Amino acid sequence: MKTKQVHLLRRPENIAVEDFILREVELSALQDGQVLVQNLYMSIDPYMRRSMENDGKDLDPWPINDALDGPSIGRVIETRNSKYSVGDIVESMSGWQQYFISNAEDYVPYLAANDALVKRAIGNGAEPMDYLGLLGIASQTAYSAMMCAIKLVPGETVVISSGAGSVGSLACQIAKIHGSRVVTSAGSDAKVAWLKHDLGVDAAFNYKTTPFDVGLRESCPNGIDQVLENASPEHFSACLPLMNFSKNILIAGMVGIYDVGGKVRNIENFEYVLDNFLTIKAHLFMDYLDSYDQFTEDMLNWRCEGKLKQKIHMFEGLESAPEALLALFNGEGRGKIMVKI
Numbered sequence: 426m427k428t429k430q431v432h433l434l435r436r437p438e439n440i441a442v443e444d445f446i447l448r449e450v451e452l453s454a455l456q457d458g459q460v461l462v463q464n465l466y467m468s469i470d471p472y473m474r475r476s477m478e479n480d481g482k483d484l485d486p487w488p489i490n491d492a493l494d495g496p497s498i499g500r501v502i503e504t505r506n507s508k509y510s511v512g513d514i515v516e517s518m519s520g521w522q523q524y525f526i527s528n529a530e531d532y533v534p535y536l537a538a539n540d541a542l543v544k545r546a547i548g549n550g551a552e553p554m555d556y557l558g559l560l561g562i563a564s565q566t567a568y569s570a571m572m573c574a575i576k577l578v579p580g581e582t583v584v585i586s587s588g589a590g591s592v593g594s595l596a597c598q599i600a601k602i603h604g605s606r607v608v609t610s611a612g613s614d615a616k617v618a619w620l621k622h623d624l625g626v627d628a629a630f631n632y633k634t635t636p637f638d639v640g641l642r643e644s645c646p647n648g649i650d651q652v653l654e655n656a657s658p659e660h661f662s663a664c665l666p667l668m669n670f671s672k673n674i675l676i677a678g679m680v681g682i683y684d685v686g687g688k689v690r691n692i693e694n695f696e697y698v699l700d701n702f703l704t705i706k707a708h709l710f711m712d713y714l715d716s717y718d719q720f721t722e723d724m725l726n727w728r729c730e731g732k733l734k735q736k737i738h739m740f741e742g743l744e745s746a747p748e749a750l751l752a753l754f755n756g757e758g759r760g761k762i763m764v765k766i
């Protein structure tokens with residue numbers, strides 16, 4: 426049997442669709458203990474840009490000219506493992522391909538070897554796609570940031586960057602559910618209108634037409650109490666002078682630097698960290714996996730009650746995966762980016 430896979434051709438300075446190629450490869454015959462999985466959807470996430478590098482940091486680099494990895498959800502279509510039946514819905518890190526053979530090792534969330542799997546329950550409001558969307562990595566990041574890493578206090582001002590993004594849009598809504606005053610920004614007027622009118626944030630501005638320092642000062646007359654940083658050193662720097670005494674900045678990431686060398690440069694206003702006794706903390710959703718059951722219950726309930734919406738930007742076909750990855754960095758992306766395989 427053959428499968429299509431997307432391979433990386435080189436490690437580029439700036440990502441382009443030409444850095445990838447779609448290839449057809451032969452799968453070996455299924456052995457005892459193995460299962461054959463057909464991928465249904467794969468998730469596209471900013472960390473993948475870092476996987477394209479070989480920078481010796483925490484992430485294993487993607488190989489050149491070989492199968493890539495990434496979160497995916499699929500269906501078991503053949504099994505020689507008694508723990509799995511045909512039709513089981515499984516999550517894995519074996520994205521970027523149509524079919525794959527798994528040794529069905531237990532899945533240690535998100536650090537798993539390529540041949541690890543976990544069965545996912547469908548029903549009670551959860552569809553296969555939700556395990557990459559409402560219950561996926563970005564969603565877990567938003568939830569753990571808002572519900573575990575900081576304490577939301579009604580009326581306090583929470584600033585969230587990349588508000589129309591996957592993490593940002595959910596974090597904005599979770600903060601609103603808990604009575605925060607939510608201020609955010611995005612890179613187009615259409616995204617800003619969606620944030621204000623559909624998600625109900627208290628203030629939002631287009632950072633491409635209004636500089637961060639101006640937009641934040643106008644939107645935060647009582648200062649800032651909490652920040653979830655998703656975007657850039659420029660946004661982070663603009664928050665610092667506006668921070669209230671002894672408050673927090675959580676840094677989930679800085680998507681704006683991943684395709685331009687990945688270095689955090691030009692942090693300004695750092696003196697306010699000392700002046701205002703700020704706590705700055707890197708945020709990693711994997712530190713909060715203990716709250717996974719509560720997370721799934723809350724997210725599904727909030728969606729069911731109409732308190733939480735997620736915009737999915739679905740690309741069609743495995744061949745569109747490189748374009749989908751690019752959409753994270755050129756502003757084309759709308760909400761959570763996925764590929765229907």
Ligand SMILES: NC(=O)c1ccc[n+]([C@@H]2O[C@H](COP(=O)([O-])OP(=O)(O)OC[C@H]3O[C@@H](n4cnc5c(N)ncnc54)[C@H](OP(=O)(O)O)[C@@H]3O)[C@@H](O)[C@H]2O)c1
Pocket residue numbers: 470471472562563566587588589590591592593610611612613616654655656657676677678679680681682708709710711752753754755756757758759760
């Ligand atoms: N630590 C963790 O556990 C964890 C897990 C998942 C994700 N993350 C991080 O969380 C952040 C958000 O992830 P995500 O999946 O939700 O991605 P995302 O925010 O949806 O990222 C894509 C969006 O980022 C915005 N963007 C791109 N370049 C920018 C720039 N220079 N300045 C400001 N915004 C820019 C674009 O929107 P605009 O059109 O608005 O510019 C784009 O649509 C990322 O930094 C990611 O690395 C962390």
